[in-house]
Amino acid sequence: MDIKDYKNVFVFAEQRNGVIQPVAFELLGKARDLADALGEKVVALLLGYNVKEEAQRLIEMGADEVIVADCPELKDYITEQYSQAVYQIITEQKPTIVLYGATTIGRDLAPRIAARLNTGLTADCTQLEIADTEEGDKQFRMTRPAFGGNLMATIICPNNRPQMSTVRPGVMQKRQREEGRQGVVTMFAPKFDTARFKVKIINTEMKNTSKNDISEAKILVSGGRGVKNAEGFEKLQALADTLGGMVSSSRAMVDAGVVDHSMQVGQTGKTVRPDLYVACGISGAIQHLAGMEESGYIIAINKDKYAPIFSAADLGIVGDLHKIVPMLNERIKKEIEK
Amino acid sequence: MNIVVCIKQVPDTTEIKIDPVKNTLIRDGVPSIMNPDDKGGLELALRMKDSYGANVTVITMGPPQAELILREAMAMGADRAILLTDRKFAGADTLATSYALAGAMKTMDYDLIIAGRQAIDGDTAQVGPEMAEHLDIPQVSYVINAERLENGNLLVKKESEESIQTLEVEGKCVLTVLASAFNARYMTVSGIVEAYDKEVEIWGADKIEVDETKLGLKGSPTKVFKSFPKSLKAPGEVHEVSEEEAVELIVNKLKEKHII
Amino acid sequence: MNFSYSKTEELFLQMIRSFAENEVKPLAVEIDEQERFPIETVEKMAKLGLMGIPVPKQYGGAGGTVQMYIMAVEELSRACATTGVVLSAHTSLCVAPILEHGTEEQKMKYLPKLASGEWIGAFGLTEPNAGTDAAMQQTTAVDAGDKWILNGTKIFITNASNADVFIVMAMTDKSKGTKGISAFIVERGFKGFSIGKKELKLGIRGSATCELIFENCEVPKENLLGQLGKGFSIAMKTLDGGRIGIASQALGIAQGAMDETVKYTKERKQFGKSIASFQNTQFQMADLKTKVEAARLLVRSAAWKKDNGVPYSVDAAMAKLFAAETAMEVTTKAVQFHGGYGYTREYPVERMMRDAKITEIYEGTSEVQRMVIAGNLFK
Numbered sequence A: 001m002d003i004k005d006y007k008n009v010f011v012f013a014e015q016r017n018g019v020i021q022p023v024a025f026e027l028l029g030k031a032r033d034l035a036d037a038l039g040e041k042v043v044a045l046l047l048g049y050n051v052k053e054e055a056q057r058l059i060e061m062g063a064d065e066v067i068v069a070d071c072p073e074l075k076d077y078i079t080e081q082y083s084q085a086v087y088q089i090i091t092e093q094k095p096t097i098v099l100y101g102a103t104t105i106g107r108d109l110a111p112r113i114a115a116r117l118n119t120g121l122t123a124d125c126t127q128l129e130i131a132d133t134e135e136g137d138k139q140f141r142m143t144r145p146a147f148g149g150n151l152m153a154t155i156i157c158p159n160n161r162p163q164m165s166t167v168r169p170g171v172m173q174k175r176q177r178e179e180g181r182q183g184v185v186t187m188f189a190p191k192f193d194t195a196r197f198k199v200k201i202i203n204t205e206m207k208n209t210s211k212n213d214i215s216e217a218k219i220l221v222s223g224g225r226g227v228k229n230a231e232g233f234e235k236l237q238a239l240a241d242t243l244g245g246m247v248s249s250s251r252a253m254v255d256a257g258v259v260d261h262s263m264q265v266g267q268t269g270k271t272v273r274p275d276l277y278v279a280c281g282i283s284g285a286i287q288h289l290a291g292m293e294e295s296g297y298i299i300a301i302n303k304d305k306y307a308p309i310f311s312a313a314d315l316g317i318v319g320d321l322h323k324i325v326p327m328l329n330e331r332i333k334k335e336i337e338k
Numbered sequence B: 001m002n003i004v005v006c007i008k009q010v011p012d013t014t015e016i017k018i019d020p021v022k023n024t025l026i027r028d029g030v031p032s033i034m035n036p037d038d039k040g041g042l043e044l045a046l047r048m049k050d051s052y053g054a055n056v057t058v059i060t061m062g063p064p065q066a067e068l069i070l071r072e073a074m075a076m077g078a079d080r081a082i083l084l085t086d087r088k089f090a091g092a093d094t095l096a097t098s099y100a101l102a103g104a105m106k107t108m109d110y111d112l113i114i115a116g117r118q119a120i121d122g123d124t125a126q127v128g129p130e131m132a133e134h135l136d137i138p139q140v141s142y143v144i145n146a147e148r149l150e151n152g153n154l155l156v157k158k159e160s161e162e163s164i165q166t167l168e169v170e171g172k173c174v175l176t177v178l179a180s181a182f183n184a185r186y187m188t189v190s191g192i193v194e195a196y197d198k199e200v201e202i203w204g205a206d207k208i209e210v211d212e213t214k215l216g217l218k219g220s221p222t223k224v225f226k227s228f229p230k231s232l233k234a235p236g237e238v239h240e241v242s243e244e245e246a247v248e249l250i251v252n253k254l255k256e257k258h259i260i
Numbered sequence C: 001m002n003f004s005y006s007k008t009e010e011l012f013l014q015m016i017r018s019f020a021e022n023e024v025k026p027l028a029v030e031i032d033e034q035e036r037f038p039i040e041t042v043e044k045m046a047k048l049g050l051m052g053i054p055v056p057k058q059y060g061g062a063g064g065t066v067q068m069y070i071m072a073v074e075e076l077s078r079a080c081a082t083t084g085v086v087l088s089a090h091t092s093l094c095v096a097p098i099l100e101h102g103t104e105e106q107k108m109k110y111l112p113k114l115a116s117g118e119w120i121g122a123f124g125l126t127e128p129n130a131g132t133d134a135a136m137q138q139t140t141a142v143d144a145g146d147k148w149i150l151n152g153t154k155i156f157i158t159n160a161s162n163a164d165v166f167i168v169m170a171m172t173d174k175s176k177g178t179k180g181i182s183a184f185i186v187e188r189g190f191k192g193f194s195i196g197k198k199e200l201k202l203g204i205r206g207s208a209t210c211e212l213i214f215e216n217c218e219v220p221k222e223n224l225l226g227q228l229g230k231g232f233s234i235a236m237k238t239l240d241g242g243r244i245g246i247a248s249q250a251l252g253i254a255q256g257a258m259d260e261t262v263k264y265t266k267e268r269k270q271f272g273k274s275i276a277s278f279q280n281t282q283f284q285m286a287d288l289k290t291k292v293e294a295a296r297l298l299v300r301s302a303a304w305k306k307d308n309g310v311p312y313s314v315d316a317a318m319a320k321l322f323a324a325e326t327a328m329e330v331t332t333k334a335v336q337f338h339g340g341y342g343y344t345r346e347y348p349v350e351r352m353m354r355d356a357k358i359t360e361i362y363e364g365t366s367e368v369q370r371m372v373i374a375g376n377l378f379k
Helices: A022-038 A052-060 A079-092 A106-117 A230-243 A252-254 A287-292 A319-338 B034-053 B064-076 B094-106 B127-136 B189-195 B244-255 C007-033 C038-046 C066-079 C081-101 C104-115 C176-178 C233-267 C279-307 C313-341 C349-361 C366-377
Strands: A009-012 A042-048 A063-071 A097-100 A123-127 A127-132 A138-146 A151-156 A164-166 A184-187 A199-206 A217-222 A244-247 A274-279 A297-303 A313-316 B002-006 B010-011 B031-034 B053-060 B079-084 B112-116 B139-148 B154-159 B163-169 B173-177 B199-205 B221-227 B237-239 C121-124 C142-145 C147-157 C166-171 C181-187 C193-198 C210-220
Touching: A009 A022, A009 A079, A009 A106, A009 C193, A009 C210, A022 A042, A022 A127, A022 A138, A042 A052, A042 A079, A042 A230, A042 C181, A052 A063, A052 A184, A063 A079, A063 B163, A079 A106, A097 A106, A097 A313, A106 A164, A106 B094, A106 B127, A106 B139, A123 A138, A138 A164, A217 A230, A217 C081, A230 A244, A230 A274, A230 A319, A244 A252, A274 C233, A287 B244, A287 C233, A297 A319, A313 B244, A319 B244, B002 B034, B034 B053, B034 B064, B034 B112, B053 B064, B053 B094, B053 C142, B064 B079, B064 B189, B064 B199, B079 B094, B094 B127, B112 B127, B127 B139, B127 B173, B139 B163, B139 B237, B139 C104, B154 B173, B173 C193, B189 C007, B221 C142, B237 B244, C007 C038, C007 C066, C007 C081, C007 C349, C038 C081, C066 C081, C066 C279, C066 C366, C081 C104, C081 C121, C081 C166, C081 C181, C081 C233, C081 C349, C104 C166, C121 C147, C142 C166, C147 C166, C166 C233, C176 C181, C181 C210, C181 C233, C233 C279, C233 C349, C279 C313, C313 C349, C313 C366
Parallel strands: A009 A042, A009 A097, A042 A063, A063 A184, A097 A164, A123 A164, A217 A244, A217 A274, A274 A297, A297 A313, A313 B237, B002 B053, B002 B112, B053 B079, B079 B199, B112 B173, B139 B173, C121 C166
Antiparallel strands: A127 A138, A138 A151, A151 B221, A199 B163, B010 B031, B139 B154, B154 B163, C142 C147, C147 C210, C166 C181, C193 C210
């Protein structure tokens, strides 16, 4: 293999039911930076059935070219069907980098392709960059967490091409959409070896998303004594709804009979580890902290500036939650609509 | 029915801490455990054994100490255990690891291979699918249930972000399993008493069907350029500001963290 | 001498720790507060073979060792002392005497069901007027030709409400004193046998401690355990074994309280620093840790002797005496380290302190242990 033959940054533009997934746009944003650093093109791969109209959107989000494989075999994701199509495109086009979303689809497809191409794959990257080496080459460096997030490792793939990585949704920044941006759309017709199709979909059941286990929630808006009563919790619930999260509570409000025990965080309640924990009117007794201190990002709103919760919080606001929470809710709603 | 389950010994990453002064990982005293998703895979295999009768073989690639998880697997109910250990395997990335495991599978008589979705020390979720590719058999990942149909095919349920999909798989395949779907059984006391009376087969590179140049470090396309501990959480900031300013502060942080 | 666990014991420890942590600990508060026998836990233990650890395979057991059995009692008690004593009373006080003194027929009849956990075992020695002075038995057994007729009352019987098989001591010849006591295997359904009132206790509140009432209770002839008149000796030997179990229970309680205190004192901040960083905390905890380890060595050494056929009666007494008093000291100090919180039910240390007290009392009080140790010393 002559690695000089490999050019351009490819993005697997994942779609589900014809809808391009947000992670694809995020990857395009990153791919744009990488391609610019290399002086190469960003190419999106769009596989599916009746999806080619979506190609222009990918161009507007940063792709220079979109290769579309549009056929009934690719309507729903099945490993082998998609692997054959992606493999054929990659072997023909010889990209230097291929990015996939670290979704259940990307993490199923990418390793299959890596093994078929005999190349390297780095999972769940949080940082991707092109670095100049001492030899004057441009090197693709992929950084990812390991050991349960305790260690970061920067991985390179020096001698094999393409260099591939998966990236978790929400990690990269998508670009501002550039309406009317021009690019090339190329159709690709995969040649399927149907003898290798051994898996068929019997049915797909959408999950009931109204989960009510707070320990599963990615976002928790949690209330303590400062919330006072059920009306106070309604304000928290409204914010949680806007953020797509759930409401939890400290022990004080459970004991007061305001909320159910299943919502309690802490020593005698549940241990939670959401990405975002908004502690409203919670003083932060150690029994409470023990149940939530591992949360990804902690915001505390409390009137008492000496409340121990502030020592555990990433962002502390001294103020009245009864005023701030509703204002915050309205503000975030506007932000999401943008 | 012959089921082979791939298991891995991993450090219990929930027990790893960072030295706050030196900013290095503290690995001393961190227990080694059977990777949770792999244990879920073993549970699925043992349930299939309970339902249909099966011979369950566990295989692990690792240093000699990895024998411990094979004993554990036998105490849970596995029938046969293989330790794939050889200096030639050292330094393998996921591609070279999956290649070696596939090489071992090729010497075995199997109907189904089960692996965990991912290992908690690497979290890559790549070895199962890559092994399936080397063996040229299909895979289903994120498996939460599997049963055998009368025609011999497997009916497999997989969980994705928004759905649960039921798939029918024809012939041999690799399933990668989620621990959360399988509350793995405990070892039994009699299983423990007998675990060290059974043989653990030790296989080196010469026992399996591989091209040795594709093993270990030299068979690995990816290299670790550098590694470093994740920086410690910075002390938080506390603001005493107007409500309007507070809302702006929060919204900006949420945007920065990609939460909104 | 070997102070490390064998590979098999290491594997067993891994299993029982995770079982205690995941299955037993979550129920500890509930069974204490509701004073409820943890029947669901016993069913889970049964499935894993925990109810017959030291029972040979030919009697349906797991073929393990006494050492493994006492490790189980320790680890269960670390999470929940009630669960620990359920296993200890079943194994030491019912399974062991049948295994050690039973006929082949009795072993074949009772051990498979006890070892599989289908049946739960208990032991009846104590009476209202025969506590530490166990020789004052008033329950009688009269030879009625093809059966024995038992009359009397036993009190403070662990596991009683849920047990299926009881080892019961009764006077068969009052004129012979302790040599007139015999042991019987009594099944729950025997005519004339009933379970009396349940005690309300300070600690181990999930363990069902009840009266046994014998009113012309009919026991088949073949259910005499051991020889006629050997009941007192069987009871004493059984209690020797039982003491290793209770010592392990005490050790588990002490260890559980240590774990909680280490965790709490690291988290709890006063005067701007964690209370674990105060030298008072460190020195007291160092002393407690040393005592817990010393207790563990005594317990393991007694179990090793029992496993290897070496006399262990005095070792068991020393292990129980020291482990029980250590448990009481550790749990009392654990509550103190927790301060006001320690006195509340929000933290488990108050329960552990209540649970620890019984280990200084049952299966021979600490005073009885001292009598055993001194009796041997000055013989």
